[in-house]
């Protein structure tokens with residue numbers, strides 16, 4: 001018998017166990033209850049297996065100091081501040097459910113486990129698993145439609161336990177014969193064990209790093225549990241092979257999670273790869289009638305994300321604040337919000353339902369189909385309150401990194417804007433609009449509603465902010481709303497494959513000062529950063545205008561009284577504001593200078609030779625526009 005016991009030692013590594021199979025899964029809620037962990041690991045249990053969730057007694061659970069709060073709540077909230085609405089809902093739903101699951105008081109559980117072990121031992125170890133006597137109809141259909149062809153990327157996407165890995169093994173038998181240089185990879189070797197077993201020697205496991213560093217180009221590469229790989233690594237692997245067949249879970253929240261589904265297609269299209277999607281609907285690890293999968297999805301509020309869009313002709317209401325106390329008693333309304341987030345936002349996971357209900361700082365607003373609780377647009381915010389003096393000092397010196405407060409800490413630590421730590425900042429954690437309702441001004445009106453709502457509040461915030469993975473639509477949206485791009489991370493993120501961007505918008509005078517300080521810091525950083533891609537994305541900031549003294553400084557530069565290094569950040573900002581006026585070669589020259597380009601290359605752009613001549617040319621070009 002194979003058993004998996006999930007307590008605090010294993011909880012953070014739960015993704016490592018996906019793709020494996022167990023007879024018994026024991027999840028201890030005493031070490032913190034995470035919907036993500038239960039959702040993912042419940043699917044590793046074979047039909048006929050047993051899942052045990054150990055919890056405090058219902059009455060104690062609501063007041064139990066759940067270790068999960070340390071991860072869930074931003075500073076300074078503690079378990080005592082949490083309304084525990086999600087737990088209240090979850091306990092109610094567990095208690096009310098009939099059939100699966102069964103509830104046991106402590107003591108009785110031992111008898112139940114003994115009874116289960118007796119059953120398992122009486123049967124053969126694999127009694128619950130169907131013997132493989134050939135591909136299922138669905139697997140056979142993919143086998144028939146997938147052929148060896150250079151440039152092709154085939155994606156087998158299905159829920160857990162549908163036979164994806166086994167299908168990779170079958171495909172290895174049919175395709176690898178045509179393409180001898182083939183291998184299979186995954187984050188961990190054991191995630192390929194099912195495929196390797198089925199391939200019976202026609203495939204070898206190769207670690208992702210080994211493939212990427214080898215310099216060889218596999219003709220055919222299989223990738224299992226693809227969503228568990230960080231998206232940039234997955235894309236690099238796809239780039240380095242002629243043909244790729246990958247299997248991934250359509251409902252995975254691990255690794256790149258929803259980012260895999262929502263963003264991979266765009267990345268592959270941009271690469272010009274020929275992409276084929278294949279779906280497997282029928283469960284094989286358990287019976288199609290097995291109630292556990294449906295029960296877990298229902299109770300964790302993430303079932304059925306397909307075909308949920310109401311037709312666009314439906315009338316919609318106005319933006320409104322969503323009262324979490326009402327949501328706590330209306331699981332159907334919460335499930336509808338989760339469906340929308342899951343379908344449209346790459347960062348969504350099963351944990352979000354708990355974050356929404358149990359984090360005191362999180363606020364929601366939305367737009368609904370008129371007279372219904374069907375959301376078409378959702379905005380989720382978190383308020384980053386100022387830190388007290390001692391903690392501010394510790395953060396500034398890099399000794400503390402309190403949970404949450406992302407904007408304040410990025411502004412202070414990455415951009416040197418210390419005042420952010422004593423300012424109130426409202427961060428937009430998520431904004432999502434149902435695809436059928438996009439480009440109709442819904443997200444804009446939710447932001448306008450948020451600002452108007454805050455205007456009426458006594459203490460408003462200095463800034464509004466959002467942090468997200470670089471993608472052209474999101475960036476275009478935030479810039480259209482008057483937000484300023486102040487930071488572009490250097491590394492690509494695991495979940496979306498783009499660099500992290502931070503945009504901010506001042507709400508009052510102190511926010512304007514923070515914005516300009518952040519912008520100047522960004523300009524300075526650009527002057528020393530290595531060359532960026534040719535994109536002008538860092539120049540899409542529309543504000544703030546330069547101060548008179550800064551314009552004076554630029555004037556002094558034009559007169560030859562200041563070196564280029566003293567004014568480069570200001571010129572970059574000025575160029576962004578008046579790019580139409582600065583002559584094209586000088587715009588490129590400025591960008592190259594900001595990216596650390598060498599003088600010879602800039603000379604070729606401008607037709608001048610040597611730093612002295614180029615700076616003199618720049619002084620004249622800038623003088624013409626100020």
Ligand SMILES: CC(=O)SCCNC(=O)CCNC(=O)[C@H](O)C(C)(C)COP(=O)(O)OP(=O)(O)OC[C@H]1O[C@@H](n2cnc3c(N)ncnc32)[C@H](O)[C@@H]1OP(=O)(O)O
Nearest residue numbers: 430431432433438439440441442443444466468476477480
């Ligand atoms: C913190 C975060 O959550 S960042 C992630 C943002 N959310 C997502 O990526 C989820 C998936 N995407 C969506 O839900 C939507 O596309 C959103 C939220 C980005 C935009 O919602 P919408 O309601 O369509 O935006 P809205 O109609 O208010 O657009 C305002 C402006 O943004 C810009 N914009 C919006 N979408 C696009 C687009 N696809 N391409 C170019 N510009 C766009 C335009 O300037 C638009 O004004 P216009 O239509 O007059 O030209």
Ligand SMILES: Nc1ncnc2c1ncn2[C@@H]1O[C@H](COP(=O)(O)OP(=O)(O)OP(=O)(O)O)[C@@H](O)[C@H]1O
Nearest residue numbers: 019131132135136160161162163164165166284285
């Ligand atoms: N054609 C088949 N006949 C009988 N059993 C099968 C068949 N295909 C798969 N199985 C069995 O079903 C179980 C799940 O298969 P597999 O691991 O391939 O699914 P998966 O979709 O990759 O699962 P996961 O998403 O959890 O990785 C395994 O025990 C496997 O042996």
